Amino acid sequence: MIKIHDLEFEAFIDRDDIDDRVGEIGYELTRKFEFENPLFLGMLSGAFVFMADIIREFDGDCEVQFVKYYSYDGTKSTDSLNEVIGVDDSVKDRTVILIEDIVDSGKTLQKFLPQLYSKGPKHVEVVSLLTKPTAFQHDIQIDHVGFEIEDVFVVGYGLDYNGYGRNLQAIYKKR
Numbered sequence: 001m002i003k004i005h006d007l008e009f010e011a012f013i014d015r016d017d018i019d020d021r022v023g024e025i026g027y028e029l030t031r032k033f034e035f036e037n038p039l040f041l042g043m044l045s046g047a048f049v050f051m052a053d054i055i056r057e058f059d060g061d062c063e064v065q066f067v068k069y070y071s072y073d074g075t076k077s078t079d080s081l082n083e084v085i086g087v088d089d090s091v092k093d094r095t096v097i098l099i100e101d102i103v104d105s106g107k108t109l110q111k112f113l114p115q116l117y118s119k120g121p122k123h124v125e126v127v128s129l130l131t132k133p134t135a136f137q138h139d140i141q142i143d144h145v146g147f148e149i150e151d152v153f154v155v156g157y158g159l160d161y162n163g164y165g166r167n168l169q170a171i172y173k174k175r
Contacts, residue, residue, distance in 0.1 A: 002172060004161045009154075013147060016131075018157060018171070022050070025127060028056020028144060029097060033125070034060030036141035038095040039115075043108070044068035044085065045089045046101030049158035049166070050146070052147050054099060062097075065090065069112060081111040087173045092120040100128040104151070108137035113140075130154065130171075149173075 002009050029038075037060070042051040044066045055064060068084035096116065102107060109126070114123060116126030129146040155161050165172070 001132045002023050002162045002168070003167075004155060007153075007161060008175045009101045009156075010175050011153060011170060012149075012152075012173040013157075013171040015157075017159075019053075019148070021059055022053045022139045024045055025144050025146065026054055029054070029125070029127070030057070033095055033097065034058075036076075036095045037063065038097050038125075039055075039063045039065060039091060040097045040099060041087070041091070042066045042099045043101065045166070046082045046160065047099045047129070049102055051099040054127065059088040067112075069081055069108060087116050087119055091116065093122050095123045095125070096121045097125045100126065100142075100165070102130040102132070102154070103128045103140065103142055104132040104135040107172075109140045110138040117153060129157070 040051060040055055040062055042048060042064070045068065055062060059108045066085060067087050069097065070082050070084065098116070100109070113124070123145045126141065127144040128142050131142055131145050131148050135151045148152055153173050153174040155165035156171040158166050162164045
């Protein structure tokens, strides 16, 4: 058990399981896109750790960029999507591999994907470390999922609680 601010968290997904799944996804992406020089587009801040590991598993040429949007307030997702760093025109006619840390309701992707498609990518592949299928409120296709989890609040491996816990090696769920 660990404590962050006022909340307690217990071990949920260990680092070995994360490493195994990241290796599998990296292999899948390599087989599909190794000859395309894809653009890996990371959704900051939570996806940075997952994305770093994914691109190290990708065996081909690629480029990396980041966008930053946020919709969380504490442990709750909000209805607003706030842009900090938007997507630029370099995605035009490119295969874009969008890397997300977690998709719960799908609101962020529901609002972000039209912005991305408006820039004219050739293909968009969505990869998420975690999904919460029971929390989905939008019909979003996730092409590669690390782990499907129940609707619980999690931290670690890039995910945070009010800015803390991103550096944890494993994933922990709120008690």
